[in-house]
Amino acid sequence: MSTPILELHQIEKSFGGTRVLDGICLSAAQGEFITLLGPSGCGKTTTLRIIAGLEDPDAGQVLLEGQDVTAAPPEKRNVNTVFQNYALFPHMTVAANVGYSLKLKKRPREEIAAAVANALALVQLDGYEKRYPSELSGGQRQRVAIARALVGRPKVLLLDEPLGALDLQLRRQMQLELKALQKQLGITFIYITHDQEEALNMSDRIAVMRAGRFEQIGTPAEIYDHPRTSYVARFVGEANVLQGTVAGRDGDVLVLDCAGGCARVQAPKDAPAQGAPVTLAVRSERVEFDRTSDCGLPATVREKRFAGGMLRIELALADGTALVASRHGIDLPIQPGEAVRVWWQPEDAVLVDRDAPGVKEAQA
Amino acid sequence: MSKPKPRQKSSLWLTALPLYIFTLLFVLGPLVYMVVLSFQQRAEVWGVLNEYTLDNYLNILQPVYLNTFLQSFKLALASTGCIILIGYPFGYFMAKLPGKWKGRMMLVLMVPFWTNSLIRLYGWIIIFRANGPLDALAMGLGLTDEPLKLLYTYPAVLVGMVYVLLEFMILAVYSSAEKMDWGLVEAARDLGASPLRAFWTVTFKLTLPGLLSGVILTFIPSMGLFFIADILGGNKIVLVGSLIQDQLMRAHNWPFAAALSVILMAMTSLMIALYKRITHTSELEGIL
Incomplete structure (x- = not known):
């Protein structure tokens, strides 16, 4: 069996005496789509931030391709995030936003332009290079955020309720597109949502979270048909x-x-x-x-x-x-x-x- | 979008009428008068003649006056530089304070503001004067054997300028940094930027409007704040502001004072135009 792309070992985290994460363990295989499902405040986002390196765990380890990166700053991890509010740089064009990570790596200009065009084509935003984020609709911003996070081909892509701000119709469409994109690129997705339908639709595996713990981890069918706890049974379906x-x-x-x-x-x-x-x-x-x-x-x-x-x-x-x-x-x-x-x-x-x-x- | 109906238009115009009248009377009127004045000829003893000339502007080209402009410019440059170095980090970190402390910090900043700056400047005279507290401190620490004699020197004026104008920079940077979404810095780090890179490519760029508006709010006044140069610099340091005041109040050469003012205003307008070009906004940050 190959090394998992991402492993979390007994992650613990408290904020001001309140325990937010209480022994989180997870392992994700190459190309797997894992959803963290739970109500707001259950620690989903904190888990994601710890994987990204934006937050330090109090205890436990984060492993990327078998390497311990628990102490590594975010810029040293080959993990990118699609933030809930997209966090697009308002002073940069779409092209500059998407090409930001490549420019930091000092790639040649032509290569960056090609990669940006490629990434924008992936999210069907060809020709939007010169626009500013303020000139885009919510759905378009969302696509730019995805393109920006994917352009550097991270090992793991973290998505924090990326569809939360979109209307139902667009959500459904984006669910399908995201899933197709993930299959096409073969990148491991860790996806956060509180929408059980979204989780059931898209995931290879679902981790149902409750008060800083994983209540159950399994395929959508396992979670749906064989909930292990009454909480999972009630929350999913x-x-x-x-x-x-x-x-x-x-x-x-x-x-x-x-x-x-x-x-x-x-x-x-x-x-x-x-x-x-x-x-x-x-x-x-x-x-x-x-x-x-x-x-x-x-x-x-x-x-x-x-x-x-x-x-x-x-x-x-x-x-x-x-x-x-x-x-x-x-x-x-x-x-x-x-x-x-x-x-x-x-x-x-x-x-x-x-x-x-x-x-x-x-x-x- | 639908066009507003004519009736609405006229009532809107009526509501704004007092504003137009005020602007016409108290802003545009004096401005036009000043420009006209700057082209008029000085009368022998008092007032102006109804003859028009370019002499007032040509007069400015005399080395002694050009030198005043240069000296003012240098001082404004130096004081703005110092103000940026102190004010930018100050405003930046103030915006990062937790909410309760932001309010307290703001109060600490505002209290001296409520006191007349002239009175506060007299405080600096006491500090700077020979054998004053500053000399005592410097000699006590063994930094110097003799009094520094800082009063009525260039450094004293510089300190006074920085002291009076620093607040504008802090507030301008603060209001810019306060509005910033710090999540963007995290996004930059996530995408591979070191803390310094993230600051330079995101934080600095997004607080630049605040910084530039702070520069405008400090650079321009520091060319004109003649009383600081008068109080802390004696007669040794003559700024454009002092020159204008001198020409107006003592020499009674109103046209020349007007010409100097027009040049100063042209410089100001130029800076604001530059600011607009860089930041794509016409609003100065930090002005409530």
Whole structure:
């Protein structure tokens, strides 16, 4: 196995007594697209700044291609950043902005001009060389920032919510373009967002962050279908989280006592014993309705509404727990106030919160 | 964009009318009068004759007056140089202070400003005079055996100029640096610039309008602030400002004083035009 391009070992950081990062570990392979996903204030940006060298960690190590760069200043790291507010130099033209890093390296003028034109073509801004940042739209500035960060072909590109300021349509388009660009160049991207849809769309792997720790690191499918904690389940794709106890086992399936009914879930390898309390997560779109199912949870329909092409049904279970069911584009013959039974396929549910929070990444 | 309606236009013009009248009466009027005056002939004893001539301007070309301009220019250059060296770092670091300290620093800067600068200059007389505090300090430290006799010398005038004008530079640089997005420096470092390179290519370039406006705010007055040269320089150092005052108040040669003023104003306008060319803005930084 080749050396990872980027490794973080047990990074810790506090600001004025507040612990912002609490043992961050990550390793990124060549050409990998990794997203740090989490709410604001969870330490995403600080992690990025530590990788860039703009912030020093209190403890831990940053390795680039196996070299310890923890003490190296930002200019000595072959890592570039696309800043959240783009940070374009207002007194320089687009060409001067993009060519800035090459000019520092004292490359010949013709070479710089060619590289700048090339980088601008990559982000589809050909012919904008002579403009100033103030003459560009938000989306164009964003592209310039990307071109400026990519022109020197860094080992790792750090992107701090680069699409945050763009409108939804442009965001979607830029997501596709960025992903295509990353594949084309084969550069490792570390991408920050608080938008789970963006993370699921673009990433090879997602690191879900919470209060200075990685809650779970995995492929979008792993994160979505097999969240390890209730936090991940709720943050990515809005899952229902229920408490219950193990009532028995039926082959590969665990039967749970849950909210005044019966729920089933695929048994994990180290299945909990009978009577053990467990937490269950199930995606809203996997919740089924059936009045006569033998194993299910009695529930009352609270509300039914369409929102953005999704049918959303809010229910209350027998013990008062709220549950959400959803469908794409179809209506269900269920009315508010109606008593129903909800159930799901055992493989559509997953047990979460089975170990202590905070995951130490093992694989490279 | 839609064109404003005629009615709006006329009401706007009406609102601005007092401004036009004020400008006409108190700015443009005296200015035109001064220019006209500068081409008129001096009367024998008092006032001017209604005859027009270029003599006043030709008069300036006499070595004694050219020398005054040169001396003024040199002093202004020296004092502006000192002011840049002290004021730029001062304003720069002040902008980097945390918010609470910025306010306190500003207060410390403003308090002397509320005192008449003439009175503050008399303070310097006490410091500079023979066997005064400065001499005592220098002799006490063994730097010199004799009094320095700094009062009524060129260095004393220079110190006075720097002292009175430093504040303008600090505020101009500060207001420029305060507006700067320090994230740009981080971006420069991220792209491979050393701290010094990042300062030179980003911070310095972005605070240049402040620095240049500080230069204008200090260079021009230091050619004209005659009372500093009078108080701290005695009669030894004659500046353009002193010359104008002298011609106006003592020699009663109004046309010549006007011609000198026109030249001084032309120099000022030239500097401001240069400033506009370099910074692409017509607003001077640091003037509220």
